[in-house]
Amino acid sequence: MSIRTRKTAAALAATAAISLFASACTGSTETEANDDPNAETTLTLWHGWSAPSEVKAMKENVERFEAAHKNIKVKIVGNMTDDKINQALRAGGSSAPDVVSSFSTTSVGKFCSTGAFVDLNPFLKKSDIDPAKVFHKPLLDYTQFEGNQCSLPLLSDAYGLYYNKDAFKEAGITEPPKTWSEFDKVAKKLTKTKGDSYEQLGFMPNYHGYETTISHYAPQWSPTYFDADGKSNIAKDPAFRDMISYQKKLVDKLGGFPKLKKYRNTFGDEWGAKHPFHTGQVAMQMDGEWRLGMAKDAGVKFEIGTAPLPVPDDQIADYGKGYLSGTIMGIASTSKKQNAAWELVKYMTTDTDAVVAFSNGIRNVPSTIEALKSPDLKHDPSFQTFIDIAQHPKSNSSPANVDGGAYHLTLQDVGLRYESGKLTDLQSGLEKAAQQIDTDIAKLK
Amino acid sequence: MTTHTLRSKRRRSALRTVAFLSPWLIGFGLFFAYPLISTVYFSFTRYDGFRPPVFNGLDNWTYVFSDYPMFWPALRNTLWLVLVMVTLRVIFGLGIGLLITKIKTGTGIFRTLFYLPYLAPPVAATLAFVFLLNPGTGPVNTMLEWVGLSPPTWFTDPDWSKPALTLLALWGVGDLMVIFMAALLDVPKEQYEAAELDGASAWQRFRFVTLPNISPIVLFAVVTGVIATMQYYTQPLVAAKVASGNMGGSGQLFEPGYPEKSTLTLPQIVYNAGFQRFDYGTAAVVALVLFALAMVFTALLMRRRGGLIQVGD
Helix, strand or coil: CCHHHHHHHHHHHHHHHHHHHHHHCCCCCCCCCCCCCCCCEEEEEECCCCCHHHHHHHHHHHHHHHHHCCCEEEEEECCCCHHHHHHHHHHCCCCCCCEEEECCHHHHHHHHHHCCECCCHHHHHHCCCCHHHHCCHHHHHCCCECCECCCEEEEEEEEEEEEEHHHHHHCCCCCCCCEHHHHHHHHHHHCEEECCEEEEEEECCCCCCCCCCHHHHHHHHCCCCECCCCCECCCCCHHHHHHHHHHHHHHHHCCCHHHHHHHHCCCCCCCCCCCHHHHCCEEEEEEECHHHHHHHHCCCCCCEEEECCCECHHHHHHCCCCEEEEEEEEEECCCCCHHHHHHHHHHHHHCHHHHHHHHHHHCCECCCHHHHCCCCCCCCHHHHHHHHHHHCCCCECCCCCCCCCHHHHHHHHHHHHHHCCCCCCHHHHHHHHHHHHHHHHHHHC | CCHHHHHHHHHHHHHHHHHHHHHHHHHHHHHHHHHHHHHHHHCCEECCCCCCCEECCCHHHHHHHHHCCCHHHHHHHHHHHHHHHHHHHHHHHHHHHHHHHHCCCCHHHHHHHHHHHHHCCHHHHHHHHHHHCCCCCCHHHHHHHHCCCCCCCHHHCCCCHHHHHHHHHHHCCHHHHHHHHHHHHCCCHHHHHHHHHCCCCHHHHHHHHHHHHHHHHHHHHHHHHHHHHHCCCHHHHHHHHHHHCCCCCCCCCCCCCCCCCCCCCHHHHHHHHHHHCCCHHHHHHHHHHHHHHHHHHHHHHHCCCCCCCCCCC
16 A cells, blocks of 8 residues: 555544544434432423513422422523523533423424424323313424424413503594404504604504514414425415515505614613503504513503404404414433423423412413413403413414424515515515425425 | 664654644644534534434535525625725724824823723623614714714614624724734834935835834734634624614524624524524534635735735735
């Protein structure tokens, strides 16, 4: 063998060795739950809540669990972001979580398809729990992917309409709008211009108006995101075209995109006291149930009304529906204590008393069918709107997919370009976006 | 001395050399060679970080160059920033350095004033800039409107977001100012005196005395500037999140590169693809493109002839 050949061979061998080493460092999806759930053990629970009242509610919930399961102690780690969760799920190790709670329902497709979370179906079966009898369908839609129920809902969020009752009274409006055509008129009536801006805007329709994203508007049109073959349906289902067209008309009626965009830049932080609904800059706001508590904490001076979001005129029979989302809970596939972890997940997600108590503490909508009907729920009367939305048979959510939330962003990009006037052929934009979504999903499958 | 003894001596000498080199070799192997080879390997696989990688040929490469909607905008933005931001930072840093060396009184105060912004943490500095340049409530636009100008909407306008980032980078030019100041003070005074005696103008003294003397420092500033801009991540990400009104907290979908992908850079999509979409293959391809670009820029700049700066002029 010549020196040159020998060197080449050595380089190839080194590359191969490093490659093998690299592949040996990868995670495993094997999930053999053989731990004894009755043994003395300590679980690590990661969650994303950070506000003192929320952290307290979580602690109290865990204490109730520990009281009922004397052999299991739970180490709680709060304020965990998705990035930290992703990293820990990959790395595993003794400090990694056994049980994870995440706000990102869009991550479920990734968690299920990659095996980051274990499939809970065998655990549910073992515990004789039929998830369809415990949770409403939309909640099961966003906690599973292709039959793999890798997470369960831990409280939920329902989206509705907040309105300033004082502003309504002043404008002579007696009740919240039920259809989008009524909504147009109400929003216009509530709008007071001031120079080239607004003294009060009826409603901020822009997709960057905080919660006014396509995925929150669209459920009022009952859309189908994917067809039976798993292909994007956004160019075929007229719900998307109708919704985006409606929003654009509303933008134009309320002053046009540049003026609204400039006004939006005067808004305070979505999660702070200076939220535009709190300050009276907007008279109506699309938001989740949490806004009620936040607005009261911010000390708003007006009376707050809540209602379901309007529906298209031809779907008035479905009035009352809304978008549902929520927090999810799963077991890390790297956990060595999966049976014990299941006890915690089962308790927190399916035990009616636990869900009700946690809902009272966190001020989110309960996630189980029983808890939604519980007389022990202690909420403001206005909160009932969201409990009703959560139980409405036509309420819906967006399905989990392998690309996480990328398909939402691709669709939202069409909306953003259309509302600003940069895209004029909506159908063509939707068709291209559908192709892009299919390509992105195919890439990850 | 026998051949055997000679060989043994040479082997011992070689081993000693390797032993002395070993700290560097280990560092190089662990932190450069291994990651680089792994990245090349992952770029030909479908890998999500959980399941073992599966060889998928050129799929990732085809996807990145033909179908990945974030790649070309990110590449264009990165090149824009390399060309415009780095050039302006060097010119501005040199200009401030020249100014400070000429000031007779209060030098310490001015040095401190110009250097301090560099010490501001990138996130805090970016937040402050987004606040200052807020089109609705920011003091900059309010003042521009007072004088009758129609101000841009800065971080919310795709045409103005990169210039706004450039302003932020110029504000934090203190690092270059210090380096240039040291280089300028090091230029032999006799050369200026000789040039003055020859009747050279201020521009000629700068062109034919100052610049040749500080050209290695200019080269250093440009090369490190290009490399730093290739890694530009925090400022555009924070600016996009704040300006979009979506801090992208858990549960919220953040639109990378807001507005309209105009602040998207290659390092952002490496992170987004690899760690948020669990698509290591795509991330590896983008990382390799970034590596190749950094090599090309550095090679161009380091060339003795024809490059931006000619070393040793």
